[in-house]
Amino acid sequence: MPKSINIAVDGYSSTGKSTLAKDLAAALGYRYVDSGAMYRGVTLYALKNGLIKNGRIAENLADYLEDMHLEFIFNRERGASDLHLNGEDxxxxxxxxxxxxxxxxxxxISEVRKFLVKAQQKMAGKKEVVMDGRDIGTVVMPDAELKIFVTARQAVRTSRRHGELIRRGKDVTKQEVEANLMQRDLIDSTREDSPLMQAEDARxxxxxxxxLKEQLEIGLNWAKETLATT
Incomplete structure (x- = not known):
């Protein structure tokens, strides 16, 4: 029976970790799970349902978690999976x-993390999953056979994210993008519940x-090494 592993890809926003994870999954024939999209899905639900007002998140947001059905459905046109929230792409x-x-x-929010971590761990149960996020190697899949922590310089990350938004027709400045990334970095790395950090055994x-080709080659080489020694 062929060997199979799980791969955890963590890192800061706009480091390209999602691209690496997607490319690794495609190259290995594994399933890709974008954990960040799930947190975004909860956030979108909160925004649409008046649970975020005047910059404040409702204290009872956790009461609505069971009303949120999140699933990834393959989009043939894009050749990738899209997040669906309560049946809507x-x-x-x-x-x-x-x-x-x-x-x-x-x-x-701890209740949100527990709710989504449980769902993510269920997805990873059958192996052959490449999952990216902030706490995959430390919390969601601490037993993942390969863990990768992706980083990049702040200026590079800002440029990448700004370019992505501009290509999608968004009117946003580099200063706005940089401020958003810095704010997210601070919150992600200092939160009490499963903060963003590099797992001790992560590469x-x-x-x-x-x-993109070079980073994929590195990731694939690490995956092949891991498969050979597992």
Missing amino acids: VEEEIRELEVAKYVSDVAS LLDNSELS
Whole structure:
């Protein structure tokens, strides 16, 4: 029976970890899970249902978690999976800057994390999963056979995220993008419940000067090494 592993990809916002995770999953024939999209889905629900007002998140947000059905459905046109919230494709909406503005605060709520971690661990139960996020290697899949922590310089991350938003037709400045990234970094790395950190056994990948092909080659080599020794 062929060996199979789980791969955890963690890192800060706009480091390219999602691209790496998607590419690794495609190359290995594994399932890709975007944990960040799930937190964005909860945030979008909160915004649409008046649970975020005047910059404040309702204290009873956790009471609505059971009303949120989140699932990934393959989009043949895109060749990738889209997040669906209560039966509606919200892949485009969850990438809006308004969602990004609040997602780290929503993700810092313990009840939200427990709810989504449970769902993510269920997805990873059958192996052959590549999952990216903030706490995958430390909390969601601490037993993942391969853990990768992705990083990049702040200026590089800002440029990448700004370019992505501009290509999607969003009117946003680099200053706004940088401020959002810095705010999310601070919240993600200092929250009490499962803060963003590099797992002790994770491999560090700084892709500031790497092409997408180069970072994939590195990740694939690590995966092959892991498979050979598992």
